[in-house]
Structure formats: structure tokens, C-alpha cells
Amino acid sequence: MRRLVTALIIVAILAATAFWLSRPKPVAVTVASVGTGTVEATLANTRAGTVEACQRTKLSTIVGGRIEYLGVKEGDKVDKGQLLLKLWNDDQQASSTLAAAQVTLAAKRAEEVCIAATNAEKEASRQAELRARGFVSPSREESARTDAEVRRAACATARADIAQAEARLKSTRVDQGRVALYAPFAGTVAKIVGELGEYSTPSPPGVPTPPAIDLFDASCLYVKAPMDEVDAPKIAVGQPVRITLDALPGKVLTGTVRRVAPYVSAVEKQARTVDIEVDFAKPDEAAGLLVGYSADVEIILATRENVLRIPTAAILEGGKVLLLEDGKLVERSIKAGLANWEHTEISEGLQAGERIVTSLERSGVVAGAKATEEQAAR
Incomplete structure (x- = not known):
């Protein structure tokens, strides 16, 4: 009988030891106290x-051609209206010179014709006076008046020729503007495509051709x-x-x-x-x-300032959190307000100072589990 009692005691001790060693260990969790502060809703x-x-513009010439002048380098600062690049245009310059000469010639011709028209008008006036005195016939006066009118019309035509020549000169200067790039504003040259002597290609809309000069204003x-x-x-x-x-x-x-x-x-x-x-x-x-x-x-x-808030990472799906109370994890429903990645406003369900679990990603962190607060490493 004594041996039986001793054996039972030993078995009980062994069972208690096995239960103690195999019992679930409390889960170590990190916690944060519910506090007050500022919460923002952000995007x-x-x-x-x-x-x-x-201000940023990508400049290209309207027509293509060989680069004859390149007055800037990448990184240079330029003033508004400064000439940046120009293509070869000797043919356009020659046309402009010819047009200017034609303007001068038309002006000289107009001067000549208009002087003749003035003299013809004076002669017509003299013939009219002579006819009034009976010294010349009516046909002679009419002929002088007609000649004066014709010469005055020729004068008007000559002046129209001047306007035409000036318009032609302006057209040649417009053509010259097609081969030059001027800075539309003061800025910095970001990039240049092309070197002196190379052929520059225009960059029309919809065509993936790089612009000749990229200019921006960093102010x-x-x-x-x-x-x-x-x-x-x-x-x-x-x-x-x-x-x-x-x-x-x-x-x-x-x-x-x-x-x-x-x-x-x-x-x-x-x-x-x-x-x-x-x-x-x-x-x-x-x-x-x-x-x-x-x-x-x-x-x-x-x-929102001075509101109750908790870390957003501490909220479970369904608007719930875990609290550490007396060594046990307790689940509680909350009502959230404004939120961002860092903090969430709490309008109902928690009070300041309560401790909520933030290490939700750890294994075993579920409602009802025993837990201990993890001590911060020193």
C-alpha cells in the first residue's frame, strides 16, 4: 500500500511538471497608450x-537647314530677345537685298512720275486761263486736262508700286525669321540638339523630333x-x-x-x-x-487637434482593437474618425491611457490569448 501511494505521488508530480512545461507561454506584444494629439486626413x-x-519652351525653327550660328551652350543664361541659333540663309538675304533695291527704284520712279503729274496739272490750269481769254480752243484745254489726269493716275500707280515693293521686302524679312531662334523670355538653356554646321530639322506637332533648344526659367x-x-x-x-x-x-x-x-x-x-x-x-x-x-x-x-488618437496600424479589420488587460488580450470595437497612415481619431470605444496592442502581425496575437508587454531593448 505504501508503495502504491508513493507511485501515485510520483506520477502526479511528473504530470504536474509536464503540464507546467507544456503550458502555453504568454505572447510578447508591443503596446501603445491611447493619447491625444492632431489627426489629419491626407492624400x-x-x-x-x-x-x-x-516657363519652359522647346524651340525649333519653322524650316530645316544647316546651322550657321549657335550663340549659346547648355547651361547658359540668356536674356529675352537674345539670338540663340540661326540657319544658313544667304539666299534669303540676297532676296531681301533685291527687294530693298526694288523699293528704292519704285520710290525714284514714283518721284519722277508725280513731278510730271504736277507739271501737267499746272499746264492744264494755264490752258484753262488762255481758253477763258479766247487764246486757245476748247479742245486744247481738254487735251491738257486729260493729260494731267492721266499723269496723276500714273503717280498713284507708282506709289502703289512702292507699297508692293515694301510688302515684298517685309515678306523676305519674315522668311528670314523662319531660320532664327530668339529667346522668348530670360532663362537657362537646358539642352541643345545639333552642332554648328549640322542640319537642323523642324519639330512639327505630332512628330517625335527633338527640339533644337530647350529653354526654361528657374525663377x-x-x-x-x-x-x-x-x-x-x-x-x-x-x-x-x-x-x-x-x-x-x-x-x-x-x-x-x-x-x-x-x-x-x-x-x-x-x-x-x-x-x-x-x-x-x-x-x-x-x-x-x-x-x-x-x-x-x-x-x-x-x-483636427487635441483629439483622442491611436496608431492606425493597431486597428483590426472591422474596426476593432486588442487591449492588454491583466495579462490577457481583450478585443473591443471602436468608432473611428479622421485617419491617415500614421494616426486614427477615436470618437468612441477607448479612453485616454488605455493600452492597445500594435504588434498585430505576430503569431498568436488573438483575442483571449495570454500576453505580456515586450520590454524595449536598452
């Missing part, structure tokens, strides 16, 4: 935006960014924006939406976006940025 661009110049910059078409109805001109650039890590610039495109762009299949343009709120902060920098924008739709 972000789907792909990287770009820093653009307010005024803005950001152009694509937004998901689903978010387009929420975006309006004047909304505040935060701008970040890879070239300036850690720096946030402010801006405002100045334009929302009135159409949807389908750059890629299943990727339809609406382009927006954002002005820098403080242009001085944008000074020195390079045109073409990649930029990200975050549009602020609404802001």
Missing part, C-alpha cells in the same frame, strides 16, 4: 511628382504630381500641401494646390491618374531646386 501621389519650371517653380483617379473628387484648388524631395531628406516644404487637371491620364494599364500642380507657399525655400527633381506631395484634406 498622397501615386507616383513620384516632378519639379517643373513655370518660378512648381510641382506636378499624379493622383489616383479615385481621390480626384476630394482635391480642390487652394488646399494646403506638404512637399518632400529625395534631394532634401528630412526637409518638408509647404505649398497649395493651384490646378487640378480636368481629365484623367491613362499612362499605364490599370493606372489612371489625375495630374495636379502645386505652388510653393514660400518661393524662397524653393530657390536653388533643380528642374526635374522628383517630389512627393501630401494634400491635407482636414485637420
Whole structure:
């Protein structure tokens, strides 16, 4: 009997030890206290935006030809109206010289004819006086008057010839403008296609021919960014924006939406976006940025301050959270308000100071499981 009791005691001890060793261990979780702060509803661009110049033009000559003059290099700053490039046009210059000579000749001929017309009119007046005195016949007076009228008409024709010659000269000068490029505004030369002596091809609309000169004005910059078409109805001109650039890590610039495109762009299949343009709120902060920098924008739709909030990553599907209470995970339903990737406003279901679980991705983190708070590494 004593041996039996001893055996039973040993079995019980072994069973208790096995149960103790095999019992479920509490899950280590990270927690965050429910607190108050600012929550914003925001929208972000789907792909990287770009820093653009307010004024940028890609210039090409209207006609093709050999480059005879190239007065700038890439990176040069130019003034408004400065000659940038000119094609060979000796034939046009010769035509212009000929037209100028024709203007001079027409003027001389008109002077000659009009002097003769003036003299003929004087002679007609004298013949009229002589006829009144009876010294000449009526036919003689009529002949003198007719001659004066013909010469006056010839004078008018000669002056019309001057106008025609001047129009021809103007036409040749217009043709010369087809082979020259002038800066439409003060700016910086970004790119030049072609070298001195090479043939430059015009770039008509719809034809993928690179322009001869790419010119931009870096004194005024803005950001152009694509937004998901689903978010387009929420975006309006004047909304505040935060701008970040890879070239300036850690720096946030402010801006405002100045334009929302009135159409949807389908750059890629299943990727339809609406382009927006954002002005820098403080242009001085944008000074020195390079045109073409990649930029990200975050549009602020609404802001609420001093509201109850929790990390957005702590919310389960269905609007629920897990709380750590007395070493156990407890599920609770909440009512959320404004939200972004970082924080979500809580209008019902939680109180300040309560501890919610944020490590939802860990195995075993479910309602009812025993858990312990993970201590931060020192």
C-alpha cells in the first residue's frame, strides 16, 4: 500500500511538471497608450511628382537647314530677345537685298512720275486761263486736262508700286525669321540638339523630333504630381500641401494646390491618374531646386487637434482593437474618425491611457490569448 501511494505521488508530480512545461507561454506584444494629439486626413501621389519650371519652351525653327550660328551652350543664361541659333540663309538675304533695291527704284520712279503729274496739272490750269481769254480752243484745254489726269493716275500707280515693293521686302524679312531662334523670355538653356554646321530639322506637332533648344526659367517653380483617379473628387484648388524631395531628406516644404487637371491620364494599364500642380507657399525655400527633381506631395484634406488618437496600424479589420488587460488580450470595437497612415481619431470605444496592442502581425496575437508587454531593448 505504501508503495502504491508513493507511485501515485510520483506520477502526479511528473504530470504536474509536464503540464507546467507544456503550458502555453504568454505572447510578447508591443503596446501603445491611447493619447491625444492632431489627426489629419491626407492624400498622397501615386507616383513620384516632378519639379517643373513655370516657363519652359522647346524651340525649333519653322524650316530645316544647316546651322550657321549657335550663340549659346547648355547651361547658359540668356536674356529675352537674345539670338540663340540661326540657319544658313544667304539666299534669303540676297532676296531681301533685291527687294530693298526694288523699293528704292519704285520710290525714284514714283518721284519722277508725280513731278510730271504736277507739271501737267499746272499746264492744264494755264490752258484753262488762255481758253477763258479766247487764246486757245476748247479742245486744247481738254487735251491738257486729260493729260494731267492721266499723269496723276500714273503717280498713284507708282506709289502703289512702292507699297508692293515694301510688302515684298517685309515678306523676305519674315522668311528670314523662319531660320532664327530668339529667346522668348530670360532663362537657362537646358539642352541643345545639333552642332554648328549640322542640319537642323523642324519639330512639327505630332512628330517625335527633338527640339533644337530647350529653354526654361528657374525663377518660378512648381510641382506636378499624379493622383489616383479615385481621390480626384476630394482635391480642390487652394488646399494646403506638404512637399518632400529625395534631394532634401528630412526637409518638408509647404505649398497649395493651384490646378487640378480636368481629365484623367491613362499612362499605364490599370493606372489612371489625375495630374495636379502645386505652388510653393514660400518661393524662397524653393530657390536653388533643380528642374526635374522628383517630389512627393501630401494634400491635407482636414485637420483636427487635441483629439483622442491611436496608431492606425493597431486597428483590426472591422474596426476593432486588442487591449492588454491583466495579462490577457481583450478585443473591443471602436468608432473611428479622421485617419491617415500614421494616426486614427477615436470618437468612441477607448479612453485616454488605455493600452492597445500594435504588434498585430505576430503569431498568436488573438483575442483571449495570454500576453505580456515586450520590454524595449536598452
